[in-house]
Amino acid sequence: MILQSSFLSTHQIIDTQQTDCCIVGGGPAGVLLSLLLARQGISVTLLETHKDFDRDFRGDTIHPLTMEIMEQLGLADRLLQLPHTKIDQLTLRTTEQDISFTADFSHLKTHYPYVTIMPQARFLEFLIEEAKQYPHFRLVLGANVQELIEEDDSIAGVRYRGQGGWHEVKALLTIGADGRHSRVRELAGLKPVQSSAPMDVLWFRIPRLPEDGSGLNGRVGKGKMLALLDRSEQWQVAYIIPKGGYQQVRTEGLAKFRQNLVEVMPEFKDRADTLQDWHQIAFLSVESSFVPCWYRSGLLLIGDAAHVMSPVGGVGINYAIQDAVTTANILTQPLKNKQIQDKDLAAVQRRREIPTRFIQAFQSLLQQRLIKSALDEQQTFKAPAFLRLPLFRNLFPRIIGFGLFPVHLKDEFSGLKNNI
Ligand SMILES: Cc1cc2nc3c(=O)[nH]c(=O)nc-3n(C[C@H](O)[C@H](O)[C@H](O)COP(=O)(O)OP(=O)(O)OC[C@H]3O[C@@H](n4cnc5c(N)ncnc54)[C@H](O)[C@@H]3O)c2cc1C
Numbered sequence: 001m002i003l004q005s006s007f008l009s010t011h012q013i014i015d016t017q018q019t020d021c022c023i024v025g026g027g028p029a030g031v032l033l034s035l036l037l038a039r040q041g042i043s044v045t046l047l048e049t050h051k052d053f054d055r056d057f058r059g060d061t062i063h064p065l066t067m068e069i070m071e072q073l074g075l076a077d078r079l080l081q082l083p084h085t086k087i088d089q090l091t092l093r094t095t096e097q098d099i100s101f102t103a104d105f106s107h108l109k110t111h112y113p114y115v116t117i118m119p120q121a122r123f124l125e126f127l128i129e130e131a132k133q134y135p136h137f138r139l140v141l142g143a144n145v146q147e148l149i150e151e152d153d154s155i156a157g158v159r160y161r162g163q164g165g166w167h168e169v170k171a172l173l174t175i176g177a178d179g180r181h182s183r184v185r186e187l188a189g190l191k192p193v194q195s196s197a198p199m200d201v202l203w204f205r206i207p208r209l210p211e212d213g214s215g216l217n218g219r220v221g222k223g224k225m226l227a228l229l230d231r232s233e234q235w236q237v238a239y240i241i242p243k244g245g246y247q248q249v250r251t252e253g254l255a256k257f258r259q260n261l262v263e264v265m266p267e268f269k270d271r272a273d274t275l276q277d278w279h280q281i282a283f284l285s286v287e288s289s290f291v292p293c294w295y296r297s298g299l300l301l302i303g304d305a306a307h308v309m310s311p312v313g314g315v316g317i318n319y320a321i322q323d324a325v326t327t328a329n330i331l332t333q334p335l336k337n338k339q340i341q342d343k344d345l346a347a348v349q350r351r352r353e354i355p356t357r358f359i360q361a362f363q364s365l366l367q368q369r370l371i372k373s374a375l376d377e378q379q380t381f382k383a384p385a386f387l388r389l390p391l392f393r394n395l396f397p398r399i400i401g402f403g404l405f406p407v408h409l410k411d412e413f414s415g416l417k418n419n420i
Contacts, residue, residue, distance in 0.1 A: 007147055011166045013159070019045040019138070020335050022157055022171035024145045024184050026053060028120070029303030029320035030177035031127045035073075036328035036413060038134035042335045045169050046131075047143035047160055049178075053124040059311065060117050060231070063318040064105065064401040067112035069325060072414035076112070079126055084118040085230055087215045090397075094381060095221025095264055101387040103396045115216065115401070117230060120317070143167070145178070148187045148299070155188065155298035173331065173340050174299045177320075180287060182305035188296050192289035195364060197310050198372045200246060202239040204281040205231070207271050216314075223377030224264040238311065242375050246283050254278065286310050288360055295345035302327055302348070307356045312363040312371070313400050319356060322407040326351050329410045355404040362399060 021037055023030045026048030034046040062084075070076040092101040106113045131137045140162060147159035149170060157170040176184030185192070208230065217228045229236040239261065241249060249257060258272040275281065288310040294301045302323035309316035327348050334344045369384045386392050408414075 007159070011159075013168050014165050016168040016170060017045060017138075019043045019169055019171050020338070021045070021173045021175060022047065022169045023175040023177055024158060025176070025178035025182075025303070025305070026050070026124065026128075026139075026141075027177060027179055027303060027320060028124065028317045029305075029324045030175065031124050031131070032069075032321055033175060033177065033302070033324035033327055034137060034139075035127050035131040035134075036324065036409070037332065037335065038131050038137035040328075040332050040336070040413065041134075041136060042332065043136040043138075044131075045138045045140065045171070047140050047145055047158070047169070049142070049144040051142045053121040053128070055121065059314055059317055060120050060229070060236070061314045061317060062116040062118055062123060063315070064108055064110045064112045064114070065403060065406050066318055066321045067116060068110060068406075069321060069409060071111065072409045073130075074414075075126075075130065079118075079123070080116070082118060082122050082126065083232075084116050085214070085232055086114040086116055087230060088114040090216045090218070090400075092218035092220065092383075092387075094383075095219065095266075101218075101383065101393070103393060103400070105397045105401055107394075108397055108401055110401075115314075140167075145183055148174070148184070153297060155296055158184070172298070172338060173335060175327070176299065176301040176305045177303050177324075178305055180304045180308040182301065184299070185291065185301055185305050188299055188301075190291050190293060190296070190301060192291045192308065194287065194289045195360065196243075197286040197288050198243050198367055199240045199375065200243055200286050201284040201311060202237075202241060202246075202249070202281050203284050204237050204239070204275060205234040206237055206268055207274060208233060208235045212267065219264055220374040220381050222263050223375060224260060225371060225374040226261075226264060228265075240371060240375065243286070250278070257281075284311075288363065290357065290360065294349040295342065297342055298340065300327065300331075300345045300348060302352075306349075306352075307360065309360070310363045310367065312366050313359075315359055315363075315400060315403070318403065319359065322355070322403060323348075323352055325407045325409055328413060329407075332413065351407075358404045359399070 020043045023046045034044045037044045070079050088106040090103040143160040143162040145158045145160040148155050149157040155174050159168050214230045225240045227238040262269050262272050287308045289308040291306050294306045303320035330347050334340050374381050
């Protein structure tokens with residue numbers, strides 16, 4: 001209360017809106033949850049700090065389970081009319097071209113036995129257009145949330161800087177879906193526990209030629225490792241470097257970087273020089289963390305705000321989507337009853353905690369046993385034995401495509417435009 005009054009004495013609030021659910025963050029978790037709640041007639045305000053959804057570093061993968069959820073919503077066919085590519089195999093090769101590992105998604109028992117690659121901005125815009133059909137949905141772009149409203153030890157909404165100054169949204173429930181550097185998490189005093197990731201990522205694009213092949217490929221050798229994601233005319237390249245190694249890469253210079261790239265990926269010899277400036281290459285610090293408690297009275301964290309995902313396996317979007325679905329399944333009725341209790345918020349965390357911890361442990365296994373040894377220049381890379389186990393090869397696409405316990409919408413929440 002003291003903090004709140006000192007805030008109000010120094011900042012003038014232009015307007016105050018009232019809503020049932022205020023969602024901070026227009027990533028996959030926040031956007032899907034907005035749509036799900038708005039479909040149920042719950043008033044939702046979605047606040048996103050950027051002025052659009054175009055972001056380069058979010059990953060473009062839509063996994064089989066997410067497609068099943070789109071099908072439940074009656075949106076799958078229309079979503080697949082947008083430009084996309086489909087990947088049904090993931091292959092890891094060494095520089096000697098030996099195939100060390102192949103994961104085949106095409107055997108999965110689903111209508112969508114592949115990973116759909118679509119610019120995430122298009123996916124989010126598609127969901128936003130759907131949400132806009134519901135009168136209870138309100139989207140504010142350019143809304144940078146910087147304060148929580150606290151009333152009687154409960155979170156009662158947020159304050160954001162937006163058009164013209166400070167605005168307030170008062171809400172029964174505030175959702176922090178604002179990603180890995182969550183401001184809501186910090187303001188609520190919910191501290192993540194970091195687990196160490198042995199690598200960082202350099203993220204850039206290289207032209208893709210028809211004879212290149214397709215899909216999702218990994219290449220490893222000579223102390224280097226990269227992942228290639230088929231983006232039709234281009235490869236999205238994730239060039240993996242040891243944690244903290246970025247300064248050394250910059251000091252060695254761009255010519256040396258191109259040379260290293262060609263060493264691990266000789267096919268890029270004729271186009272490595274399309275990389276002419278460090279601005280074309282984004283540095284992404286890889287993190288992994290888990291918040292021990294995802295909620296406070298009136299507030300819940302979901303997606304990366306609750307558990308930052310390493311990019312290994314490209315599962316972060318899928319997990320953010322599953323958090324949104326679980327939140328809608330559990331909290332729709334309490335929101336309709338206008339009564340959110342801590343036990344409802346705890347139920348969301350309980351449902352999502354084990355699958356999340358499981359996938360983070362799985363990512364950590366791959367990071368420690370595969371990626372760390374791949375980045376060791378002192379030794380010739382030898383694929384770990386578990387990659388050859390048929391059981392692992394069968395389980396891998398399942399775990400990546402669906403997670404540990406696949407989450408679906410409750411029957412009463414699926415179907416078209418019900419319950420407006
Ligand atoms: C290099 C890299 C590559 C990756 N590749 C993949 C991949 O291929 N596939 C995959 O599944 N996952 C991938 N991931 C992980 C994935 O990006 C995340 O797990 C996923 O985006 C989490 O979704 P989210 O909705 O929780 O948060 P985010 O997608 O991070 O969205 C959070 C949103 O909140 C907004 N926001 C932040 N602060 C505020 C504020 N104060 N006020 C208002 N809005 C705010 C942000 O602008 C953002 O739009 C990758 C991650 C990295 C680092």
